[in-house]
């Protein structure tokens with residue numbers, strides 16, 4: 001299946017994308033990882049990305065789309081993929097649609113993990129990271145309560161990006177730029193909405209069930 005993951009920061013999009021990738025046997029393609037790889041690689045696209053990043057400018061849509069196209073043409077994405085962090089704007093969604101239509105491989109469904117804005121802020125602001133090993137712990141984890149990493153014993157800290165103030169700003173950017181992408185896929189009759197306010201396994205089960213009408217027939221691992 002070719003899927004897009006959508007949801008507020010803090011909705012649990014990355015977690016579900018990872019679980020779905022394992023369940024369906026297709027790669028999770030995160031734009032964050034893609035940019036990091038591009039910055040380290042010595043390719044033409046990588047050099048272009050580096051120029052924008054070093055100037056502290058936003059990478060333009062055309063370049064991001066070119067990177068995604070290149071990544072989707074890799075052999076591991078031939079039978080499907082889960083895009084996480086892209087498309088971020090309606091023009092990017094349109095560019096992706098046109099590219100995939102040309103290849104005859106359109107997006108099957110966009111999975112929107114719906115959570116309340118205040119719940120999303122609570123989750124982001126409650127998140128902690130180990131200052132020694134980098135392990136992250138979600139709001140409400142016993143480690144957060146104890147203030148210590150269970151893997152290395154290091155002290156937990158809050159990332160500057162995760163303060164309530166930053167979380168509110170990120171949510172505003174999301175509502176302005178990315179939320180219209182949800183409406184884009186709704187208009188294409190490709191939108192699956194699941195309630196993200198529940199436990200991780202329940203949300204995953206709901207996503208898998210909701211994808212059946214879009215062509216998910218059993219698990220990829222069962223296919224010959």
Ligand SMILES: [Zn+2]
Nearest residue numbers: 130133149152
């Ligand atoms: Zn640690």
